[in-house]
Amino acid sequence: xxxxxxxxxxxxxxxxxxxxxxxxxxxxxxxxxxxxxxxxxxxxxxxxxxxxxxxxxxxxxxxxxxxxxxxxxxxxxxxxxxxxxxxxxxxxxxxxxxxxxxxxxxxxxxxxxxxxxxxxxxxxxxxxxxxxxxxxxxxxxxxxxxxxxxxxxxxxxxxxxxxxxxxxxxxxxxxxxxxxxxxxxxxxxxxxxxxxxxxxxxxxxxxxxxxxxxxxxxxxxxxxxxxxxxxxxxxxxxxxxxxxxxxxxxxxxxxxxxxxxxxxxxxxxxx
Numbered sequence: 422x423x424x425x426x427x428x429x430x431x432x433x434x435x436x437x438x439x440x441x442x443x444x445x446x447x448x449x450x451x452x453x454x455x456x457x458x459x460x461x462x463x464x465x466x467x468x469x470x471x472x473x474x475x476x477x478x479x480x481x482x483x484x485x486x487x488x489x490x491x492x493x494x495x496x497x498x499x500x501x502x503x504x505x506x507x508x509x510x511x512x513x514x515x516x517x518x519x520x521x522x523x524x525x526x527x528x529x530x531x532x533x534x535x536x537x538x539x540x541x542x543x544x545x546x547x548x549x550x551x552x553x554x555x556x557x558x559x560x561x562x563x564x565x566x567x568x569x570x571x572x573x574x575x576x577x578x579x580x581x582x583x584x585x586x587x588x589x590x591x592x593x594x595x596x597x598x599x600x601x602x603x604x605x606x607x608x609x610x611x612x613x614x615x616x617x618x619x620x621x622x623x624x625x626x627x628x629x630x631x632x633x634x635x636x637x638x639x640x641x642x643x644x645x646x647x648x649x650x651x652x653x654x655x656x657x658x659x660x661x662x663x664x665x666x667x668x669x670x671x672x673x674x675x676x677x678x679x680x681x682x683x684x685x686x687x688x689x690x691x692x
Contacts, residue, residue, distance in 0.1 A: 425608045427600060429626035434533070435667065438602040438628055441528055441535030442665050442676035444477045448498075448526045449539050450681030451476075456541045458518045462500040465524070466511035470497035473528055482527035482534055482605050492648040499525040499538075506634050506642050506651040506659040507596055518544035521554060523661045527605065536601050536630050537677035538663035549637065550658055556588045557635040557660040562686050564613070564631045568623060568666055568673035574609055575619025581633050582614040591640035593659070596651070598630040601665055623668045628676070632663030 430438065451472050452465055473479050481497035494510075501509030501523045502516070509523075516522070525538035540554045563584045564577040582592050598611030609621050613633040638657025645652060653659050667674040685691065 427608045427621060427624075427627055428603060429624060430602055430628055430667075431626075434603060435626070435628070437531055437533035438535065438665075439667075439676050441479070441530035441533040441602075442537065443535070443679055444473075444479050444530050445526045445528045445535035445537045445665075446677045446679035446682055447477065448473055448528065449524060449537065450679050452524065453541070453681060456516070456522070456524075456543060458516055458544055460516055462502065462509070462511040462514050462516065462522070463496075465500060466496050466498050469524075469526065473497065477528065477530070479528040479530045482529050482536075486605070488606070494649060499523075501525070501650070501659070501661070503658055504653045504656045506593055506636070506653060507661060508649040508651060510647055510649055516543045519546055519550070521546055521550050521658060521660065525661070525663065533603070534601050534605055535677060536605075536663065536665050538632065538661055539683070540660050540662060552588075553590065553635065553637045553658055553660045556585060556590055557633060558662050558683070559686055560585045560613075560633045560635055561631055561662045561664060562689050564633065565664065565666055565673055565675065566689060568631075568668055570623055570625050570668060570670065572623045573618050573620045574611055574623065575615035576617050577631060578612040578615030579617045579619075585633070585635050591636045591638065593634035593636060593640055593642060593651075595642060596634055598632045598663075600627070600629045602628045625668050625670050627668045628665060630663055630665050632661060634659060634661045
């Protein structure tokens with residue numbers, strides 16, 4: 422089978438994807454005040470679905486998603502708590518003080534896809550949990566900083582892995598970022614580990630996610646019987662942040678931004 426090409430988006434497509442990405446980020450803005458002890462992850466998912474459909478007039482890309490025709494994803498978002506690495510299915514789990522969670526949102530707006538995720542603390546979290554969340558956020562930005570025309574996708578993974586390992590954390594290798602915008606998952610896979618100069622060359626108009634999953638313990642994971650949720654084998658905490666990024670003529674543009682987006686780290690060189 423011939424390898425699919427990495428899409429170079431047209432100006433019209435970029436404009437549409439930018440709007441979808443902003444909406445995805447706005448869903449996370451909306452849900453932030455509802456993340457507190459005593460609520461269930463299913464309650465949060467229901468609120469986000471209603472906001473997506475009724476307020477933004479968008480669709481959830483996750484609801485019913487079935488990439489391998491086996492188990493359709495049953496909810497509108499992914500909510501991964503504590504040692505869940507990714508694809509946590511919202512349900513009756515009640516959040517308690519000290520929990521950490523990743524909320525991953527992908528919306529479809531006028532046929533275009535926007536994909537982003539953020540970490541949340543439920544009440545006051547431990548020093549170790551806050552450290553992991555901060556390391557993961559900075560790791561994502563280390564990857565974003567590598568984006569520019571002529572760079573290679575392996576540069577992103579190299580920067581993320583080098584930083585995470587220096588902080589005493591491990592990098593999940595089974596899940597990657599991906600091209601996005603016209604479809605939910607496009608070429609190329611964006612590894613969060615790797616070597617400088619490896620992989621395809623970045624070109625203006627490419628759009629993809631950078632979404633490192635960083636573990637406080639070992640990198641190994643297990644998939645639960647629901648067919649979706651990944652958890653750390655050693656039950657250590659896991660964190661993830663995700664932005665959708667456009668390769669511009671001179672560098673990068675983060676598309677998944679809104680009024681409530683967390684601040685860019687002070688050390689990031691903005692263009």
